[in-house]
Structures are given as structure tokens and as C-alpha cells.
Amino acid sequence: MSQVLVLNGPNLNLLGTREPDKYGAASLADIEASLSAQASQLDLDIAFFQSNSEGALIDRVQMAKGHGTRIAIINPAGYSHTSVALRDAFLGVDLPLIEIHISNIYQRESFRHHSYFSDIAIGTLAGFGPAGYNLALSAAATYLDSERSAAAT
Numbered sequence: 001m002s003q004v005l006v007l008n009g010p011n012l013n014l015l016g017t018r019e020p021d022k023y024g025a026a027s028l029a030d031i032e033a034s035l036s037a038q039a040s041q042l043d044l045d046i047a048f049f050q051s052n053s054e055g056a057l058i059d060r061v062q063m064a065k066g067h068g069t070r071i072a073i074i075n076p077a078g079y080s081h082t083s084v085a086l087r088d089a090f091l092g093v094d095l096p097l098i099e100i101h102i103s104n105i106y107q108r109e110s111f112r113h114h115s116y117f118s119d120i121a122i123g124t125l126a127g128f129g130p131a132g133y134n135l136a137l138s139a140a141a142t143y144l145d146s147e148r149s150a151a152a153t
């Protein structure tokens with residue numbers, strides 16, 4: 001069981017190979033290694049999943065909740081702007097999420113300004129580059145702490 005699941009959508013497997021001006025120089029493996037180190041400092045279990053397929057991401061969200069995952073950090077990539085089905089999966093299993101975008105989607109084309117995840121997310125980070133994933137994990141730790149405190153009262 002992993003308390004935190006980090007999901008990455010289509011084409012993010014290409015990070016570090018092209019478009020460093022938009023998405024930075026770090027590969028997805030670099031980002032995941034940095035998150036693993038941060039998670040162990042925070043004493044959190046973490047798991048990672050990237051897919052170019054909408055159905056595979058939906059299956060992973062459904063499975064996560066059943067296996068005790070308590071929060072997801074997701075960069076839905078292009079599916080941010082299109083996927084009612086992936087949004088429905090989070091609502092369907094009631095899995096809290098933090099949304100992250102490497103680039104500032106609000107400074108880009110207007111079709112990127114709407115995300116199907118922002119209004120159901122605890123919060124959204126956009127424009128901090130790959131470091132946004134670390135900021136999201138720190139926010140997830142704060143959320144899990146406050147949940148734990150609420151359960152204890």
C-alpha cells in the first residue's frame with residue numbers, strides 16, 4: 001500500500017528529451033527519484049505511474065483507492081483539458097488529488113486554461129517547473145497530517 005500515488009499523463013515520459021524551455025531538463029525518472037527521497041524524509045510511502053492511455057490511468061485511480069492510497073498527485077498533461085472520464089474516476093472512488101502542471105497553463109494557449117481537475121482538486125500548482133512536484137508532495141504531507149489530526153479529535 002502506498003499513501004501517496006503520483007500519476008503522470010500522456011507524453012510526460014518524454015520529459016528531459018525535448019522542449020526543455022517549456023518543461024525543464026529533468027527526466028521523469030529524475031523527478032521520481034527526487035520525490036522518493038523527499039517521501040522518505042517525510043516518512044511517506046509513495047508510488048508512481050505514468051501512462052499515455054486514458055483507460056490505464058482510470059484503472060490505476062480505481063485500484064489505488066481500493067489499495068489504501070490516501071492522496072494522488074497528478075499531472076494529467078493533455079487529459080487535463082479533455083478528460084471527463086478521468087475526472088469521474090477520482091469522483092467515483094473519492095480519492096483526494098493535488099493537480100500539478102510544470103508550465104504555467106494560464107500563460108499559454110486559451111485551450112489550456114480550463115482543466116477538468118482544478119475544481120475537484122485540493123489545490124493546483126502550475127508554472128514552478130519540475131520543482132512543482134516537490135511542492136505538491138509537501139502539500140500532500142500537510143494534508144495527510146491535518147487529516148490525521150482531525151481523525152484523532
Ligand code: CA2
Nearest residue numbers: 011012014015018077078101102103112
Ligand atoms: O505543464 C504541464 O505540466 C502540462 O500538463 C504538460 C502537458 C500539456 O498538454 C498541458 O497543457 C500542461 C504536455 C505534456 C507533454 O510533455 C512533453 C514533455 C517533453 C517533450 C514533449 C512533451
